[in-house]
Amino acid sequence: MAQSTAICTLCATYNLTGSTDRFGCIMSDFFGCASMNQSVTVDPTQGQDIEFHCFGLTLTAKRWGNPNGDPVLALHGWLDNANTFDRLAPLLPELDLVALDFAGHGLSAYRPEGVHYQPLLDMQDLLAIAEQLGWQQFALIGHSMGGAIASEFAATFPDRITKVVSIDGFLATGGATKKERIEQNRDAIRQMLNAKKKQPRPYTDTAEMITRVSAATDQSPAAAERLVARGHRTLADGRVTWRTDPRIRFSTPMRPDSDYINTLIAQTTAPGLLISAEQGDRWYQGEVDERQAHHPNLKLVRLDGPHHLHLEPDHVKTVGEVIRDFLEL
Numbered sequence: 001m002a003q004s005t006a007i008c009t010l011c012a013t014y015n016l017t018g019s020t021d022r023f024g025c026i027m028s029d030f031f032g033c034a035s036m037n038q039s040v041t042v043d044p045t046q047g048q049d050i051e052f053h054c055f056g057l058t059l060t061a062k063r064w065g066n067p068n069g070d071p072v073l074a075l076h077g078w079l080d081n082a083n084t085f086d087r088l089a090p091l092l093p094e095l096d097l098v099a100l101d102f103a104g105h106g107l108s109a110y111r112p113e114g115v116h117y118q119p120l121l122d123m124q125d126l127l128a129i130a131e132q133l134g135w136q137q138f139a140l141i142g143h144s145m146g147g148a149i150a151s152e153f154a155a156t157f158p159d160r161i162t163k164v165v166s167i168d169g170f171l172a173t174g175g176a177t178k179k180e181r182i183e184q185n186r187d188a189i190r191q192m193l194n195a196k197k198k199q200p201r202p203y204t205d206t207a208e209m210i211t212r213v214s215a216a217t218d219q220s221p222a223a224a225e226r227l228v229a230r231g232h233r234t235l236a237d238g239r240v241t242w243r244t245d246p247r248i249r250f251s252t253p254m255r256p257d258s259d260y261i262n263t264l265i266a267q268t269t270a271p272g273l274l275i276s277a278e279q280g281d282r283w284y285q286g287e288v289d290e291r292q293a294h295h296p297n298l299k300l301v302r303l304d305g306p307h308h309l310h311l312e313p314d315h316v317k318t319v320g321e322v323i324r325d326f327l328e329l
Contacts, residue, residue: 060107064089075146081106091320104245144169172284218306
């Protein structure tokens with residue numbers, strides 16, 4: 001059933017109608033986020049678009065479920081957006097789930113000129129958003145890159161996280177050697193100097209984009225359609241292209257090595273669940289045993305399915321059941 005709430009539309013703080021709790025808006029003022037309330041009707045089966053203002057950027061998100069439920073930040077994968085949780089979120093209606101568009105993704109703003117996309121800044125944004133929401137503790141659900149950032153955030157700020165779900169992604173070196181990481185730093189700087197030359201490819205329409213995504217990845221058209229819906233923009237000539245900042249494809253600088261990751265992961269206090277897709281990505285899977293050896297409480301569940309199994313109509317129900325069991329819903 002739809003529920004009427006008052007929403008702080010800019011800092012995204014929900015207050016039940018008649019509530020006098022303004023803690024979230026106090027925090028948003030502290031972080032430079034103006035606030036304004038308006039009454040809206042929230043359907044827990046549909047995500048509500050919301051915004052955060054963090055460090056001069058407008059970051060967008062979709063809020064799902066019960067505003068009084070256990071708080072959860074949901075983090076999408078590389079080049080994806082908040083719509084990646086469109087099929088999973090309705091299976092977790094008890095939660096107050098905020099699915100974020102990372103900077104440069106979805107409807108969120110790009111990072112400033114000359115600023116690299118890297119997990120440290122993403123984690124900084126996440127902590128600012130949690131403060132704006134008034135969440136002292138919360139859970140994380142992340143897919144792919146989002147799963148890696150979720151596992152890193154939980155280890156960096158263990159006092160803030162209750163549980164972590166990583167879907168086909170976890171903090172890893174990706175197999176890069178020390179010399180390769182040095183070269184990646186060089187590449188990242190060179191690429192940034194030529195950033196203005198990088199422009200996304202145009203497509204005739206969104207149908208062509210969906211076909212392209214399905215052909216280039218293991219996503220079904222049904223999964224690709226959800227990501228394209230939030231991830232495209234219309235050009236002046238009527239064609240469409242990606243909203244995503246092209247600089248996201250640049251090399252990521254300052255990648256950690258295995259010793260650093262193992263030391264960090266050992267700081268984790270929240271129970272973790274890693275859902276590994278049998279037909280999914282391989283960049284992290286060779287390091288799972290090593291991560292488990294250093295993580296205090298990491299459960300590994302292997303499921304049949306592709307990398308975006310949480311978005312695929314044929315697999316999302318199983319993913320939802322595993323997550324519900326882990327979160328004790």
